[in-house]
Amino acid sequence: MESVTPAKRQKFSGSNNSPTWQEIQAQRQNLPIFPARKRLLHELRQNDSSIVIGETASGKTTQIPQYIYETGMHRNLMIACTQPRRVAAITVAQRVSQEKGQDVGALVGYCVRFDDTTSEKTKIKYMTDGMLLRESILDPLLKRYAVVLLDEAHERTIHTDVLFGVVKSAQHQRRQRGITPLKIIVMSATMDVDQFSRYFNDAPVLYLEGRQFPVKMMYTCETQSDYQFSALSTIFQIHQEAPPRQDILVFLTGQEEIESMVTAIRDVSKELSDDSSKILALPMYASLPQHLQLRVFQNAPKGTRKVIVATNIAETSVTIRNIKFVVDTGKVKAKTFNPRSGLDMLKVQKTSKAQAWQRSGRAGRESAGTCYRLYTEEDYEALPTNTRPEILRCNLCSVTLQLLALGIKNIAQFDFMDKPSTESIQNAIVQLKLLGAIENTDDNKLTPLGRKMAAFPLDPSLAKVILKAVDFDCLEEILTIVSMLSVESIMHSPASKREEASAVQAKFISHEGDHLTYLNVYRSYKGVSGSKNWCHENFINARNMKTACDIRGQLRDICMKQDMQFKSCGRETAVIRECLAHGFFMNAAELQKDGKYISVASRQPVAIHPSSAIFRCKPSYVIYNELVKTSACYMRNVCVVDPDWIFEAAPNYFKTRPLHT
DNA sequence: GAGCACTGC
Structure with a gap:
């Protein structure tokens, strides 16, 4: 699932009629993935590992686990589908249960921290990637599962990245020991999948169409020196030209910037002539209290344009409907880690192309839209293709301890899709030795204390x-x-x-x-x-x-x-x-x-x-x-x-x- | 006398 709209939004939608069984089945058959069902299942059956590229709203997250279940390919074991975020695992499981006409926790369940709804009946299990990683410490061969789907793989969270290696090794070992084979399906939203395919022994790549409307890209003629000012004038330019009730989503970097932008928009709009339409500016960031966050999902009063000023929370975690325009400053605040000094820093950086693409997509969910990139096309071309995977930019102490607990002694030889630097691995091992989690020898053996710590x-x-x-x-x-x-x-x-x-x-x-x-x-x-x-x-x-x-x-x-x-x-x-x-x-x-x-x-x-x-x-x-x-x-x-x-x-x-x- | 993006077990 590309994104999650908080379930609470329904409170404001005005209708709480749940759809009938016929309506649900019609909706399922209306998804872009439905015509591809046969071809997809044929490929998944033929191959131990497959890569599925599904565009936004293709239906891959809700449908593929059901298709697999319906064919019996899971051999009465479980089908796991991992998500980077808790809300996604929960809301998708709720939706799929509804499609199956059952309660959550029966055939379809979810498992996230503090909340495991699965039962003996559960065959389709949506879970956070961190949860499957924890489970793998107890059972490195993942014997309860016949199929593991790693969804949102393009996000490259540290948990997904470690799971790549864990499932690949489990698949290999199960084959060698003649245990029920493990099928791996990697699902991603980006087209740049050569790396995934190569990593999983040249797995075939299956493409699914989505339901995304075209988004027109606008670039600036010159590089902007003040992106905040540039964003403000772009917002009012759109406001003057576009019909009312077409909402705008603006991406900025942090709380302070967002609050001052919201204030600036309110100040400027006060000076507009009375006959121009009104503007409602709302902030959106993770540390904003929940009742204020929910305001962005409410419809603006008639004749008023909503402008939502958000961090990258609106890229993936939260979906706001009716966005017609995206204003992308091209900036993001991100944590950087220096293994030498052990220092964490939050720095404003340029986004990657993938991130810019994700942001612009937010303008084309319900109809064709426009994205204003506040940088030149040359600036865009110079951006890195992808955001650096998390595993390359954070402290590896925790992950190293988990891998050792999984029985992987030589961390440097672990089959990472992107290998962290020798320095950061070495740094983690030194730390773990200091804490007494690893024996003071060269074989990285966990001490009894280290085993308990894990x-x-x-x-x-x-x-x-x-x-x-x-x-x-x-x-x-x-x-x-x-x-x-x-x-x-x-x-x-x-x-x-x-x-x-x-x-x-x-x-x-x-x-x-x-x-x-x-x-x-x-x-x-x-x-x-x-x-x-x-x-x-x-x-x-x-x-x-x-x-x-x-x-x-x-x-x-x-x-x-x-x-x-x-x-x-x-x-x-x-x-x-x-x-x-x-x-x-x-x-x-x-x-x-x-x-x-x-x-x-x-x-x-x-x-x-x-x-x-x-x-x-x-x-x-x-x-x-x-x-x-x-x-x-x-x-x-x-x-x-x-x-x-x-x-x-x-x-x-x-x-x-x-x-x- | 400072401000902190986002996840997750």
């Missing part, structure tokens, strides 16, 4: 902290802290009410740092039984608190399976910090005589992030969860430690990195 859906450092908590009798507290660290922004302070927010939140602050502050928030939250009202009064994000509680439950279950001792340290909170040091000793910083911090690992200057609970404090030693480079190198989620603790956590590590105590 069972947790967490960064290896956090998994290590959980396992260490048993020794410090503080597992209850550590589970809470790790869960709180696994969600974004628990405390929010809107710019307009910043002082009010920090005043009410002052009661949570611990002089021991952010981790203990989170523990205080969690305890207070539990003290009022998770009251939504309490969250509101204290500027606590209720949705994220709920997620943290779900994560805590899942981590607790894993600890139970490992027979770990649940103990609480009560008021003796120092042991919590000592325990944290065992996962984060390599993220230590020390206070210099000049009152500034430098990192122990690289001796580079770092600073406590202004959002930290101990921003103004100057403890001699701190550890931190991550380093973010913006206007300076900021440490986020900071904890006060005793230098003896970090030394004790890894004496060998500090032999070459002396602590100046």
Whole structure:
């Protein structure tokens, strides 16, 4: 499925009549994929691996698993269809269940984190790619499945990329051992599939037509120096010329830019003459509260043009109907990772051609549309063809631990479609050795500790902290802290009410740092039984608190399976910090005589992030969860430690990195 | 005294 429109949109569509059985079957037969059914099944039957190129709205995601099921090709095993996003797995499973006239969880089910609806009856299973990857650790041959469809393969998420290697190896081993063969079907939206075909032993490529309307491309004559200004004038140019009720989607890079653009559009439209039609500007980005996000799906009042200003969330995750014009600035904010410094950076970059193509497609969903690219055609030609796959630009610690748990010892020899640099693989192995997850030999053998760590859906450092908590009798507290660290922004302070927010939140602050502050928030939250009202009064994000509680439950279950001792340290909170040091000793910083911090690992200057609970404090030693480079190198989620603790956590590590105590 | 794209287990 190319995209997902939140199910809640139906609330605004005015009709809640569910279609009849006949209507559903007619809709199925009306899909572009339907005439290709026979040819498609013939090819899929003939080949162990196939690549399917399906244009937008071809019906491949909902129909192909059903076609396979109807022929019995699955030999009474399951058919898995993976999606990069949870909502997609859920909504597609709901739709396909409806088409089969059954409840979700019977013949058709979905499996995503915290929500597994499958049963013994389930044969068609929609799931997130990360979920299948987790399952493969327990069963590398994927014996429950006869067919695995990897959907949205062009997005190249880190999970899909690892799954490519896992399914290929499972297929090979099953053939050798004479087990039921595994069929692999890779589904992609882009035409650039030579790499997929080559990787899966020259698998045949099947093309499916879609239902996309033509989109007219407009380029600028000159390269624009100020894309925000350029976007603003393009919006009003369209507004003056196009008939009303033809909506515009604008792609920008981030929250701040989007909010100022929305304000600018509102200001300019106030100055328009009264007889010109009205304009309604709406922001759309992931951290926008849900009730504000839903506004983009509502129809604008009669005679009003809707202008949605969005991040790349509107490229794939969210589909807005009735878009006639797309304004593409050609920019995107993306995370970059430097394996040498271990630094994450968010930078505004140029999009790839594939991304530009995806954006322009948003103008041709219901009828022919126009895309205004705010760059020249030559600029476009100079863009990279595809976005760099995630696996080439992120920290590989987690993935490496998972591959080792799968029994793959030689990570550098793993059959990656795009091989990460030797440096980033080596960096991950060094980290895992420091954490004690791998034996200190050359064969990359997992230690018993490492094997246990791999069972947790967490960064290896956090998994290590959980396992260490048993020794410090503080597992209850550590589970809470790790869960709180696994969600974004628990405390929010809107710019307009910043002082009010920090005043009410002052009661949570611990002089021991952010981790203990989170523990205080969690305890207070539990003290009022998770009251939504309490969250509101204290500027606590209720949705994220709920997620943290779900994560805590899942981590607790894993600890139970490992027979770990649940103990609480009560008021003796120092042991919590000592325990944290065992996962984060390599993220230590020390206070210099000049009152500034430098990192122990690289001796580079770092600073406590202004959002930290101990921003103004100057403890001699701190550890931190991550380093973010913006206007300076900021440490986020900071904890006060005793230098003896970090030394004790890894004496060998500090032999070459002396602590100046 | 700073601001943070998007996913996922």
